Amino acid sequence: MDFAGAFQWVNIRFLLDGLLLTLQVAVISVILSIIFGVLLxxxxxxxxxxxxKVVGWIIDIIRNLPLLLIIFFTYFALPQMGIHLNIFWAAVAALSVFESAMISEIIRGGLESIPPGQAEAGLATGMTKMQIMRYILMPQVFRDTLPSLVSQLIALIKDTSLATIITLPELTHHAKIIYSLNTDYVVPMFVALAALYFIVCYTLSLFSKQLAKRMATNT
Structure with missing residues (x-):
């Protein structure tokens, strides 16, 4: 193990470049996953x-497939169908599809946990279904399901490491390149990976706790 050599600035900068791409993939995937997850x-x-029913079948199929298989499909199978995506967007597409299915179930569960009388009261006052969803149901759903949503989004960030299988130059892939050049860097790189993923995910969890407190005080 050579921590001093592994943590030279050139290697640290290379890791940070990979972390930046990881965050870019994660942010775009999170936004798309929330949009489509809520819709579904x-x-x-x-x-x-x-x-x-059709949407339900599709969601159930996706939820029971390995994410790695979906990544392979978006990168290797879609081009055979005339849809060509580069490595970055193939990873984003795979993560978004998989996480949308997961988030949709969280949203559906949150909606079904709300007493139906609230929606009925909204209809009685002349509100449309869209207005009821926007002003009555969804605020409660986001408040009640926030811990589950954040846990799923943290999982998404960690799942970006699976995209290294299609050589996406993200954090894990960059660490792999570094320790492949010198086997003495294997343990230091794993330590660095653990530290960087922990910092990102723990920061997100702290932010979610603060957000949950604010939402609780505003209700």
């Missing part, structure tokens, strides 16, 4: 004939 969760909750 609402569609299932509304129980629209045929559509909700």
């Amino acid at each position: 969760g609402v569609l299932r909750y509304w129980k629209i004939p045929i559509l909700s």
